[in-house]
Amino acid sequence: MSADRADDGTGAALLRDTVAALSERAPAVVAAAAEQMRGIRLGLSFNDGTAASLTPLRGRLVIENGRADAADVEVVFDDRAMNLLFDLQCSPVDQVLPGSLDVRGEPDQVLAAWRAFTLLAQRASGLRFVQQLWEEYRHRSPGLWGAAPGNAGDGTDVPDATGWTALDYLNRRRPAPAAEPVPDADPEGGWSAAARPRLLWNGRTGTPWWEELPLTDADLMETMRVCRDRVADEMRCLIPDQEPRRDLYDLMRDYPARQGKGLRPTLTVAACVAFGGRAQDAVRSAATLELFHNAFLVHDDIADESTHRRGLPTLHTAHGAGLAVNVGDGLNLLAVDALLSNLATLGLARTLGLIRETLHMCRESVEGQAMELGWIRHREVPDEDAAYLTMSSKKTGWYTCISPCRIGAVCAGVTDPAVLDRFDEAFRLIGIAFQIQDDVLNLVGDEALYGKEALGDLWEGKRTLMLIHLLRSVPDPEERELLRKIVLRPRQEQNEADVRLVLESMHRHRSVDHAVALADDLAVRGIAHFERDLDVVPENKGKAVLRQIAHYVTSRPL
Structure with missing residues (x-):
């Protein structure tokens, strides 16, 4: 891990801290992801202006802060992409196809990188220490997790085209408006059981969308x-x-x-x-x-x-x-x-x-x-x-x-x-x-x-x-x-x-x-x-x- 640490509350810091925690507490998960990547170097950019690279090395995932000069695959997250990371209303493969994130690289390398991220999502998101990291991130960055913006065409301004096909798609694609809280159904004033969105993780509990994996991970x-x-x-x-x-x-x-x-x-x-x-x-x-x-x-x-x-x-x-x-x-x-x-x-x-x-x-x-x-x-x-x-x-x-x-x-x-x-x-x-x-x-x-x-x-x-x-x-x-x-x-x-x-x-x-x-x-x-x-x-x-x-x-x- 690079000694040049990203500021707390950033997307790059979240990536760094998540991989560091997994490396210490669930190394088999990291090793499995590294095996999927097989030498592919990822460059990741976040909408808060931070960036990092992710490189597999003998069963490890090495994080370096800053933009990668020679990344094999580039991945760009905007605010909504961060918000949709754990959205179960569609599976991850549906989100990465014609565009909730922008991913650039050779097709086989893009697919390998996506397999690694899918594996991390399936096996890491249910672990308590990962959930705690993401909960802290949500608290530090409430703007990313607030009320969902309206759909395109409802009068909400759509940002100008970026030149990146997937990001332009994201700018047009707005998540559905949030349902109103139903206090009578939830003493804490949250979502009712019927109205609650299906989230893989809401900061406290996990609800996997995939079939149960044959592997049982532990902290x-x-x-x-x-x-x-x-x-x-x-x-x-x-x-x-x-x-x-x-x-x-x-x-x-x-x-x-x-x-x-x-x-x-x-x-x-x-x-x-x-x-x-x-x-x-x-x-x-x-x-x-x-x-x-x-x-x-x-x-x-x-x-x-x-x-x-x-x-x-x-x-x-x-x-x-x-x-x-x-x-x-x-x-x-x-x-x-x-x-x-x-x-x-x-x-x-x-x-x-x-x-x-x-x-x-x-x-x-x-x-x-x-x-x-x-x-x-x-x-x-x-x-x-x-x-x-x-x-x-x-x-x-x-x-x-x-x-x-x-x-x-x-x-x-x-x-x-x-x-x-x-x-x-x-x-x-x-x-x-x-x-x-x-x-x-x-x-x-x-x-x-x-x-x-x-x-x-x-x-x-x-x-x-x-x-x-x-x-x-x-x-x-x-x-x-x-x-x-x-x-x-x-x-x-x-x-x-x-x-x-x-x-x-x-x-x-x-x-x-x-x-x-x-x-x-x-x-x-x-x-x-x-x-x-x-x-x-x-x-x-x-x-x-x-x-x-x-x-x-x-x-x-x-």
Whole structure:
């Protein structure tokens, strides 16, 4: 998104804010629209004088303010076109044909753009956060939504011809006069049920004109928040309220209270629902995963000598390594106990399946951690990306993505390995892409949003994809040797100037660009596997959330 923001209350600002909200909260919708556009760049002009361009980029929609110099398709909205965007008295295709908006471009590109907008209208307009944006726009621009002008020929002046066929048609075509309010039928003095126009959205509720779509979209951020909070409540119940509080149980609550996005809990619950289970059946297992996760974080921070976690000092920094190690051990013990407690609610077969899946997850994680720590211990930097991909597959692919899905499915009663394996390749690729993006955000992201120490990976000498690419791409032997010496130093011997030098070199040699491109490629491949490998799962709310998360990695701002 362009840093040059449009003024609030404009058509360009509405477009920008709508796409930004969809990218964060319903990325599968944005990805589907981008797929329809397939490289077509749109130039959009609004009657308030603002303009913007809309360009698909690897599953994203990129907005830039201002007029597009080389748009493939140009779209012009006047006031009435904005007012008719959600008018159900005729379908969108009827409005775009001989003219309620002016659209210029090659026919196949115009049709592709219109398919993208139709898809956005069908799948986005019913989402609450989109409705809220448009309601705010209506309040800021009451002139666009006031009483409809009279029909041409009723004495109302018709503006002069513009030279644009569709706009001239619009100037002649006036919406029918508004019906009078019927206070007796509506206590608020609004339209009666019989007289009310059929609007797709009136600022509060939606009334779709199309047949119900097979896909069920959800607000991903809201869904993740609900799952995260429900699982956090479960974790709080699992941590004993007894002595020794100060040096054990109170410290166990520290990292879980620093809540993250809720990705693992959401995957676990969504996979359970996708296979016909109840969401409640997956809560205890999701809490178990989060206990293991927080135990890993405590121990990882010690091994990595990290100073901050989610904006606060790490546990060992604040309380010492001894207490921190013991807290991590205690969280692991609680996780095992919570895992076994599923016997009472899910029964023996599903609990055995959960034990098997959890042990597999832990084994993959410690193997990946051994690879990463071994490179640092032995002062090695892999030569090729493949080593990083293997390590990340074990640490993040399984731990963050694959295992939560498999465990959620087991909670629903699925124990057949052939079915569970269908998650593996899609979420392995998505997990690696997610980890690469996390590594990039550590270099270029906002620390307050990212939740970890800025440039912490460079201070720790982590063997990220960018570092591996850098040390094999620097053509000058002297520069390459200098960079190698810097990154191989222990953390306590690093300094700010050298860390910044490595970062500057990564940008100069396009190592960050290489990582972003590879992450995008992995994410696209992962999404393709999702649609192909999980076709056995019927379309339902659980699968829709899984799809949103699959697309989430393509829409994160980098």
